[in-house]
Amino acid sequence: MQKIAINTGEEMKELYNSAFVLTDSNLERIYGGLLPKTRFVIQAGEGNKTLYSVEKAVNAMIKCGVKRGDRIAAFGGGLIGDLTGFVASIYMRGIKWSFVPTSLLAMADSCVGGKTAVNVGLIKNAVGAYNMPDVFVETKYLNSLPQREFESGMGEIVKMSLMDADLYNFMHGKFDAAEAVKKCIKLKSAIVEKDLTDNGPRRALNMGHTVGHAVEMLTGLSHGMSVLIGMKLEIAMLRELIEHNFFYEVQSYLYKYIGKMPLNLDAEAITVLAMSDKKNSGGISVMYPQNIGDIREVDLSRNEFLRLLKGAM
Ligand SMILES: NC(=O)c1ccc[n+]([C@@H]2O[C@H](COP(=O)([O-])OP(=O)(O)OC[C@H]3O[C@@H](n4cnc5c(N)ncnc54)[C@H](O)[C@@H]3O)[C@@H](O)[C@H]2O)c1
The missing domain is CATH 1.20.1090.10 (Dehydroquinate synthase-like - alpha domain)
Known part of the structure; x- marks a missing residue:
C-alpha cells in the first residue's frame, strides 16, 4: 500500500530528510529559498523530460555522494515526479524516493501508482519503470499554480x-x-x-x-x-x-x-x-x-x- 499523506504539513521535513531533491526552474524561482541546498534544478517544460536530463541529474547525485541506501525526493509537478522516479529506479539499481507534488495534475493523479518515465524523441514515456514513492500532498502549493x-x-x-x-x-x-x-x-x-x-x-x-x-x-x-x-x-x-x-x-x-x-x-x-x-x-x-x-x-x-x-x- 502506497504511503500518501494529505495536508499533514510534513513535506518540508521529508525534503530535508532526503539526500537530494529534484525540482524545476519555475518552482526554484518561487520556492527555492525554502528547499534544501542539495538540490538539482531541471529547466521546466515537457521538452526536458529526457534521458539527457536523467543523465544530468545522475551526475549531480554522484557528485553529491548520494548512496544506495539514501532516499531522493521530487518537489514539482508530474514532469519532475516522472523524472525523479525514473532516476530513483536506475540509480545504483534502485533507491527509495518521495514525492511532494505541486501541480493539481500531480496531486490528483500522477503521484499515485508509481509510474515513472521520460520521453524519447516524439514518443511519450518511452522508457520508464514502476517505482512507488512516498507522497506528501500539500494543497497550499496550488496557490502559485498558473x-x-x-x-x-x-x-x-x-x-x-x-x-x-x-x-x-x-x-x-x-x-x-x-x-x-x-x-x-x-x-x-x-x-x-x-x-x-x-x-x-x-x-x-x-x-x-x-x-x-x-x-x-x-x-x-x-x-x-x-x-x-x-x-x-x-x-x-x-x-x-x-x-x-x-x-x-x-x-x-x-x-x-x-x-x-x-x-x-x-x-x-x-x-x-x-x-x-x-x-x-x-x-x-x-x-x-x-x-x-x-x-x-x-x-x-x-x-x-x-x-x-x-x-x-
Ligand atoms: N506518472 C503518472 O502516473 C502520470 C500521470 C499523468 C501525467 N503524468 C506526466 O505528468 C506530466 C504533466 O504533469 P504536470 O502538468 O504537473 O506538468 P509539469 O510538471 O510540467 O508542471 C506544469 C507547469 O506547472 C509548473 N508548476 C508546477 N507546480 C507549480 C506551483 N505550485 N506553482 C507554480 N508553478 C508550478 C511547472 O513549473 C510547469 O511549468 C507529463 O509529463 C505527464 O506525462 C504522469
Whole structure:
C-alpha cells in the first residue's frame, strides 16, 4: 500500500530528510529559498523530460555522494515526479524516493501508482519503470499554480470522474480542489491496488491518452487539456458504441472544460503517433466510457483508427 499523506504539513521535513531533491526552474524561482541546498534544478517544460536530463541529474547525485541506501525526493509537478522516479529506479539499481507534488495534475493523479518515465524523441514515456514513492500532498502549493496548469489538472480529474459516480456527481456541484484531490487519490489508489502494471482495470485511466498524447506532442498544449481533447475525439470516434443520450451528456460535460476545439489537428500525424503508443498490443488501443464507471477498450487497425478520427474531427 502506497504511503500518501494529505495536508499533514510534513513535506518540508521529508525534503530535508532526503539526500537530494529534484525540482524545476519555475518552482526554484518561487520556492527555492525554502528547499534544501542539495538540490538539482531541471529547466521546466515537457521538452526536458529526457534521458539527457536523467543523465544530468545522475551526475549531480554522484557528485553529491548520494548512496544506495539514501532516499531522493521530487518537489514539482508530474514532469519532475516522472523524472525523479525514473532516476530513483536506475540509480545504483534502485533507491527509495518521495514525492511532494505541486501541480493539481500531480496531486490528483500522477503521484499515485508509481509510474515513472521520460520521453524519447516524439514518443511519450518511452522508457520508464514502476517505482512507488512516498507522497506528501500539500494543497497550499496550488496557490502559485498558473491558470493553464490548473486547467491541465482539471483534465485528468474530469477523466477520472467518468470512472466513478461519486466523483462525477461531485464535479457537478461546487468545485473544491482539495476535496477533488482527495477523491481522485482514493479512486486511483483503489485501481492501482488491483492492477499495478496496467494489464486490467488500470487501463481505464488511459482514456483520452491515445489521441491525447499525440495532441500533446504535436501542439504543445498542456497534458490535461490534450487528454480532454483526446477524450472528446475518441468518444466521437466510437459514438456508434455509446448510447445516444450518454454520448451527448459526456460531450457537453467535456465542452465545459475544453470550450471550442482550438486546433487544426492533423489526423495522419496523430495516427502515426498513436501507432507507437506503448499501450498497444496489435492494433491501436482506445478506451471509452460505456457509462459512468464502465470503461471499455477497443483495438483498432491503423486504417480504421484514421477513418474514425477523420470522421470525428
Ligand atoms: N506518472 C503518472 O502516473 C502520470 C500521470 C499523468 C501525467 N503524468 C506526466 O505528468 C506530466 C504533466 O504533469 P504536470 O502538468 O504537473 O506538468 P509539469 O510538471 O510540467 O508542471 C506544469 C507547469 O506547472 C509548473 N508548476 C508546477 N507546480 C507549480 C506551483 N505550485 N506553482 C507554480 N508553478 C508550478 C511547472 O513549473 C510547469 O511549468 C507529463 O509529463 C505527464 O506525462 C504522469
